[in-house]
Amino acid sequence: MDTEAKIILDDTISFCKRDGRDARLINMLAQSAPVELTEESLTIEAPSRFAYSYLMKQREVIERYLEDIAFCPLSLIVTVDQGLTGRVEAEQSTYVSRETTTQDAGGSAPAEPLRKTPIPAVIIPSKHDDEDDKGKVKVRNTITLDDFQKLTGLMQREEAGSAQAEESSREEGRSKPQAVGIHSKFTFENFVYGDENKHAYMSAVRFAALADEPGSCTSLFIYGKSGLGKTHLLLAITNYLNEHSPHLRVKYANSQTYVEDYITELSVQKHKAGVILRDYHDADVLIIDDIQNIIGKSQSIENFFTLMDEFIRNNKKVAIASDRAPKNLGMDERLTSRFNAGMLCLVSEPGFEMKYMILKRYYENTILHGSDALAGTEAGSLLTSLNVGGGKLTDAQLKHMADVSGTNIRELESFCERCAGVSYEREQAGSELTGEDIDRIANEYFDTAHKKIHIDTVQAVVEKYFHVSHEDLIGPRRPANIALARHVAVYLAMDMCEMTAVAVGEEFGGRDHSTVLNSIKVIEKKAKEDRNLCEDLQQLRNKIRLSS
Template identity: 35%
Template sequence: MDSGKLNENWNEVCNLVCGYEGVEPSQFKAFFYRLQPQAMSEGFLMLTTDNEFIKTWVERHYIELIRRALSQLHQGVPFMVAIEVDPSAAAAAGAVAAPQPSAASPFPAPVVSQPIQPAVPAAAPVAAQPDAYQPTDSPMPAAPVAEEPRSFPPLDFPTPGVTAAHAPIPEGPSSALTFENFVIGDSNRMAYSMAVNVAEQPGSTPLNPLFIYGKSGLGKTHLMFAIQNYIRETQPQLRTVYVDSSDLLADYMEAGAAHDKEKSSYKNFKTRYEEADVLLIDDIQYLQGKKQTLDIVFQIFNSLIGQRKQIILSADRAPKNIDIDERYHSRFSQGGTVDIQPPEIETKLGIVKSFIDEYKRNEGLDHFEVPQDIQMFIAESSSSNIRELKGAVTKVIYQMTVFQQTDLTVNDVRTLLENHFSGGASRNLSIEDIQKEVEAFYKVKHSEMVSKSRARSIAYPRQIAMYLCRQFLDMPFAAIGKKFDRDHSTVMHSVAQIEKMMQQNRDVQEEVENLKQIIREI
């Protein structure tokens, strides 16, 4: 079968699978991107993917549905489906190998992340790289100045399973947060892809360090634990260390307090992290202003990178927006830097469904269902914070099970969750509302606001409106851009421009604050 016909058949199969009951289209499409049809004959289909994780996941969750779709398309002929890992695909292209979809296909072409180099064989000596990774010239401080550690509420993670006898004792909390229960959408697909690549080949790709950033509750920590859990399962000989920046800071202060009694306290502090094969540091932005702790982190960072050991960092903002020395910016950004944007409605709906399915599995309630209109209401009403979304689902399930109110309506849920979602009235705002207020403020017609005009009297209010949409609404850049007849890059540029102007121009800052007040009162 020629490649064009093969890809056409594969697209038909995927369209059918997406329509089957219980299949979340966004989740399936994420794995479709990583599958490439190689050969097809009567009763047989060969697919390849670029890593073992995708192969195992598809075989576990989708293989029977793919066979069902093939049989449906070929008059009931039973099919055998084989999936193999193509090493050349993993080495040549880090993110995705997939057939080019036809024009009629609803599956968009995959977004390719940074190219991934072949993994360094375990036995191969690693050459030193003095030019690339110079250790800091900052001396080890004699004792740290008092730095207030940031307090965090305890995380509610399930108890980890028993570690294999031959494996090193893992450090940091284990959890049930895995790649398998991470809901994929347009807002997080690139971050997910990079995380999988790092988990497959820790320290052996250009994604070192991997820096994941985004607002709180979007899934950064989920991806970090997914990486850690996957490495523990597939490469138990590697030592993984997860630490929140507040715990790292507390460790450093503890080492300083013990320094007078035990001169090796600093050495022991560094050794814990420098002996890691994979080091994960969460919420790195909280180390800004903590110069001495950052100096130590910088030394650990250089030591691990020089040994080709993997570092994964997370923050609520991009490295360039963290108030730290420029040398940290350049180090943190030298590998893969990727953001997670607020989820689209489709992704939030997928997350709602996944929480409900998890509850059904845990409680053994196969026939329990939350009405579709209630699921959609939760997805549409919630902010981007996934923890808040899960809390809303939990409240609804509790009302239906504990109070046995199985006939809940959307109006009942609206009352139940009246004070649950953050953001107050802003959650009821639309892009159109913000456009209307900005147009009135600057005396601009709506037709001008969405026109192609670049006149400053039009372009400036348009940028202000885009900035305010980003501030008030948990929506991706692309979704905002559609309402202005622009693409996501234009919205990103506009937001950055207004942020810069607000720092430099007091008048712009006052205009924005006035508009914010007007919009809050809608």
């Protein structure tokens, strides 16, 4: 099984559950087997032809989730095991008659059968055969020997109590490193970082580099909203260790995989003693994504706390990602304090500069480089024949895109693809991509597009958050709490409002532009030193957008 394909499939199921998708879709995806993940597609094997047909009808929905998860368009390829689809359509109540000729001399000789049993065959006599039916053998099912063996083998594999098979599977998992794919796109090299996520990036690199050092960097906890790169960093750690430290036993799992593994092993362990989730306990480095979904499930939470406590007590390495800080997860106080004492990193929503960097790198490395790589190939010829491709995006257009876009990185990359596609269409028509085109596309992707933020809103939100009056915020008083609130308000006004430094200064009691620039420097410096301030700034941005 392709481990990275399993991760992507598990995440797709989680997204379907999150959005309340049809239970049939969730069940059929859960019953499908991940086969292969490439840069262009995810291949899964459906459990039946019915499931295959249903998944193909839902293909567009699934591919949208795949694009959100993988940060790039992925095609869904669904296959089905041909051996399963034609297996064992039993012929019910089939009779094979044999005539017996009784001789008066006391012997008997069977006549030729009226119908011959298929050879090779397995004949299963009916339990209703009795002495009156000696001349006939009633056959409930007639199947070939190969099909019968496949059927019984399938039944044996599906029995949850097959402890030997489960143990063998666990031993195999422990003997082989869990490779997510060292050539995956989830690497440190292609992670775009700025002030909003630099601390998390540097901590993840340090965690991976010192994974072989006992007692050093034993815990990493990354938290922040969905779509900001937490999973990318965890997979980058996994890929790095699989490539550079193959002797380490690395166990990566997202929340859904962990819960499913726990439930499966509970059924296996009912009739024998053993440690639940042995491969998790035996790992040298444990990496778990979206921990908040585990904390919310009472059936697995106690085991998870025990596992975490064991890793921390034994100075083993653990890296975790969540949508909230440890203090807000309701964990045991000892675990909360230990994670707080380790590398605790907030990933904030990207601002203008970082969004611009993400868009620029994605355009140059993926859209342009991808088009060049396909040039002269069969795929490139096909795209050319369809009149589709990636058009040119100027630096000014990329900055405009960063200005009107939202903060979800997955959506940013898809947005960039869309703008490049429209730019190509405009080029073919002899024109170019306009600002109105970018605004229209952004309006389809982001709630924040075209939302103009007024400085009065910024000031009102900051005043309420810091409990200061409007007169104090724009006035001359300089107590520490008022000065901080004023610096923050000026910083956010410059970041979120379409105003010059001179115009912002006028709204803060007629201060000049140099005072405004000084406030920006003060907040930028404090944000690098104080992660709590980063959280405050992010909360304020969200409140300002909601109030606009």
